[in-house]
Amino acid sequence: MASVLRHSAKFTSGISSSLAACARNGTACAFPCHAFRHRNSSTSSKIRVDLDSSTGVAVMTLQGPPVNSMCMDFLTDFAISMEKLELDKNCRGLILTSAVPKVFSAGLDIMEMYGKGPEHATVFWRAVQEMWFKLYSSNMVTIAAVNGSSPAGGCLLALSSDYRIMADNPRYVIGLNEAQVGIVAPFWLKDNMVQTLGHRQTEKSLQLAQLYSAPDALKIGLVDKLVPEEKVLSTATETMAKWFSIPDHSRQITKSMMRKQTIDKFLSNRETDINNFANFVTKDSIQKSLGTYLAKLKKKKA
Numbered sequence: 470m471a472s473v474l475r476h477s478a479k480f481t482s483g484i485s486s487s488l489a490a491c492a493r494n495g496t497a498c499a500f501p502c503h504a505f506r507h508r509n510s511s512t513s514s515k516i517r518v519d520l521d522s523s524t525g526v527a528v529m530t531l532q533g534p535p536v537n538s539m540c541m542d543f544l545t546d547f548a549i550s551m552e553k554l555e556l557d558k559n560c561r562g563l564i565l566t567s568a569v570p571k572v573f574s575a576g577l578d579i580m581e582m583y584g585k586g587p588e589h590a591t592v593f594w595r596a597v598q599e600m601w602f603k604l605y606s607s608n609m610v611t612i613a614a615v616n617g618s619s620p621a622g623g624c625l626l627a628l629s630s631d632y633r634i635m636a637d638n639p640r641y642v643i644g645l646n647e648a649q650v651g652i653v654a655p656f657w658l659k660d661n662m663v664q665t666l667g668h669r670q671t672e673k674s675l676q677l678a679q680l681y682s683a684p685d686a687l688k689i690g691l692v693d694k695l696v697p698e699e700k701v702l703s704t705a706t707e708t709m710a711k712w713f714s715i716p717d718h719s720r721q722i723t724k725s726m727m728r729k730q731t732i733d734k735f736l737s738n739r740e741t742d743i744n745n746f747a748n749f750v751t752k753d754s755i756q757k758s759l760g761t762y763l764a765k766l767k768k769k770k771a
């Protein structure tokens with residue numbers, strides 16, 4: 470990542486230090502509390518992170534136009550940012566959002582899977598796994614503030630968070646449409662979706678590669694709440710306060726208990742999954758599907 474965390478915090482009063490202590494200890498603290506904030510910012514080309522140490526909330530803003538697609542740089546920045554936040558005692562919660570108008574994330578960058586050899590596929594898939602694993606197994610409270618369309622890998626970010634708030638715009642879509650692209654959602658992401666939607670709904674969604682409009686996503690439980698677009702981030706911040714009212718240790722143990730089976734299965738099969746992906750994605754037939762899909766995406770504009 471090009472940049473490093475810059476510590477721009479200004480310790481201006483005893484009030485701010487007691488709020489920071491509140492954030493560290495995981496005790497309930499009434500916020501938004503705008504006074505005397507401590508802010509740490511980190512910016513890379515694809516991702517910006519702003520941590521407010523006084524509230525314990527970090528906002529990770531995806532800023533890779535045109536569509537926040539997940540290329541290697543994006544995945545690397547994401548992993549480094551997550552590691553830093555996870556180690557930061559001032560950080561208890563993470564909000565994911567996008568600075569790109571109308572798009573949360575278009576998912577994996579198809580160019581990383583098209584016309585590349587097995588070595589690249591291996592490195593790329595490990596990075597994709599790592600993104601999911603870091604978010605899904607995070608100790609932080611994670612909230613996806615989905616302020617635009619969120620297909621495939623974009624939906625992965627939302628699904629692996631603890632709570633999903635989406636902009637109430639029927640033109641924004643979310644879902645796992647891998648089958649449409651000619652590829653297959655990995656087992657760990659399928660398991661993640663089953664936990665959220667149940668088996669039957671997941672099976673239909675995956676086989677039909679369904680992208681749901683925001684209202685339909687709410688109906689099936691793929692997102693938890695719809696709010697007007699301009700309120701997505703503020704609602705995420707308010708929601709965070711509710712999750713922060715639970716002591717960190719008991720919430721974290723509960724989260725890891727709920728997610729353990731999926732994580733254990735992922736860890737035991739991680740290398741096989743990478744090999745499967747590398748074999749699968751480099752097959753001529755899959756490359757042909759990806760090429761056709763890419764051409765369709767480009768043609769849309771013409």
Ligand SMILES: CC/C=C\C/C=C\C/C=C\C=C\CC(=O)SCCNC(=O)CCNC(=O)[C@H](O)C(C)(C)COP(=O)(O)OP(=O)(O)OC[C@H]1O[C@@H](n2cnc3c(N)ncnc32)[C@H](O)[C@@H]1OP(=O)(O)O
Pocket residue numbers: 535536538571572574575576577578579580618620621622623646647650652653654655742745746749766767769770
């Ligand atoms: C045996 C099994 C073993 C292992 C598992 C195997 C396989 C699993 C493999 C993969 C899992 C993959 C998950 C994925 O994430 S695949 C990516 C799927 N993503 C999509 O289908 C989204 C496609 N994009 C869109 O639908 C739209 O772009 C949009 C709704 C997000 C935004 O629409 P806009 O109208 O605002 O923008 P566009 O004009 O469509 O796009 C602008 C620009 O960006 C390019 N682009 C869009 N999406 C991608 C992408 N995902 N990757 C790369 N490039 C993308 C698009 O072509 C335009 O480019 P140009 O400006 O025309 O050059």
